[in-house]
Amino acid sequence: MSTSLKHNLTSAYLDAARKLSPKRARRRIVAYVESYDDIAFWRTLLSEFENEERYFQVMLPSVTSLAKGKKMVLMNTLNTSELGRSLIACVDSDYDFLLQGATKVSHKINKNPYIFQTYGYAIENFHCFADSLHEVCVQATLNDRHILDFPAFLKRYSQIAYPLFLWNVWFYRQHDTHTFPMYDFNACVRLQEINLRHPYRSLDEMQKTVSAKLSELQARFPRYIDRVEQLGTELERLGLTPDNTYLYIQGHHIMDCVVLKILIPVCTVLRREREQEIKRLAEHNEQFRNELTGYENSQVNVSVMLKKNSGYKNLYLYQWLKEDIMEFLEREEQSRR
Structure with a gap:
């Protein structure tokens, strides 16, 4: 694809354009993202660093294509040498x-x-931050009752997935995406239907699948066992632990095949409770119908609410991102002096 200025900006071009602007005009920093779905997340983050001197404009790198993805951002229409103080x-x-x-x-x-990265697998992992999931349910159902301890559940999920996840990453580090591909790993760490009376049974079933795959890999590749264990020690320095593996597993998988598998039945129960409460408190049928209609109109689909969830700001990965942006701005400020 073309990399002309007609289609793509460069940091040098933006810097030159700023020199033609009034001295008091705020400096624009363009932030290229992978897809339209990513704009809200990065906008939320970058807006925290806007002031009277600078502002960010979040956009896709090409006005001539709807192509998405990291390679689109970094390799095709955007030459990374074009990045700089005014283009990230x-x-x-x-x-x-x-x-x-x-x-x-x-x-x-x-x-x-x-280049600023999420550190966890993707933005979806932020939306699925365990500590924020109860609030997602409250926003979707307007019912504040706790049914499931989401942090404890996802911690246990992570502990089960962790040893198999190390094998998956290890093969990818060897440029081997065929022996144990991501889709095979995901198939081992997906949840079946959740029974809220016994929610951990789904994790017990997953444990059986994971253990069987681990035994298979260890039998086929005994010479790699020690190296995979050493990889775990190395990745711990990057923030990965047995308790938070879900933050590093493919984001769409975690959202669709794990978290929503939990949230949908939880929200179904919470809605039924609220509807029964309305029925119990209504003095007559007309009031019941009016209150029920009002409640139904106030509900939000839990998958929509999850995708809009911004309760991840205390997550350490988000704090790392903030530190990166802050260092970038401080570094550029010092270079101007």
């Missing part, structure tokens, strides 16, 4: 943070000071 790239890490330069894309993401 904001991307999902996928596995690239954990790969630590094992691939060309991973090397670029981890070494370029003008």
Whole structure:
């Protein structure tokens, strides 16, 4: 695709354009993202750093294509040499943070000071932050009763998935995406239907699947066992622990095949409770119908609410991102002096 200024900006171009602006005009910093779905997340983050001197404009890198994805942002329409103080790239890490330069894309993401990454797999993992999920249910159902301890559940999920996750990352570090591909790993760590009376039974079933796959890999590749264990020690320095593995697993999988599998039945129960309460308190049928209609109109689909969830600001990954943006701005400020 074309990389002309007609289609793509460069940091140098933006810097030159600023010199033609009034001296008191705020400096614009363009932030390229992977897709339209990512704009809200990065806008929320970057707006915290806007002031009377600067503002951010979050956008896709191409006005000529709807193509999405990290490679689109970093490799095709955007040459990373064009990044700078007035043009940054904001991307999902996928596995690239954990790969630590094992691939060309991973090397670029981890070494370029003008590329900002989520550290966890993707933005979806932020939306699925365990500590925020009760609030998602409240917003969707207007019922504040606790049915399930989401942090404890996802902690146990993570502990079960962790040893198999290390194998998956290890193969990807060896540039081997065929022996144990991500879709095989995801198939092992998906939840079946949740019974809220016995929610941990679904994790027990997952444990059986994970254990069987672990035994298979260890039998096929005994020479790799020690190396995989050593990888766990290395990745712990990058924030991955047995308790938070869900933050590093493919985001769409965690959202669709784990978290929503929990939230949908929880919200169904919470809605029924609220409807029964309205029926119990209504003095006559007309009041019941009016109150029930009002309640139904106030509800929000839990999957929609989850995608809009911004209760991740205390998550350590978000704090790392804030520190990165702050360092970038301080570094650029010092270079101007």
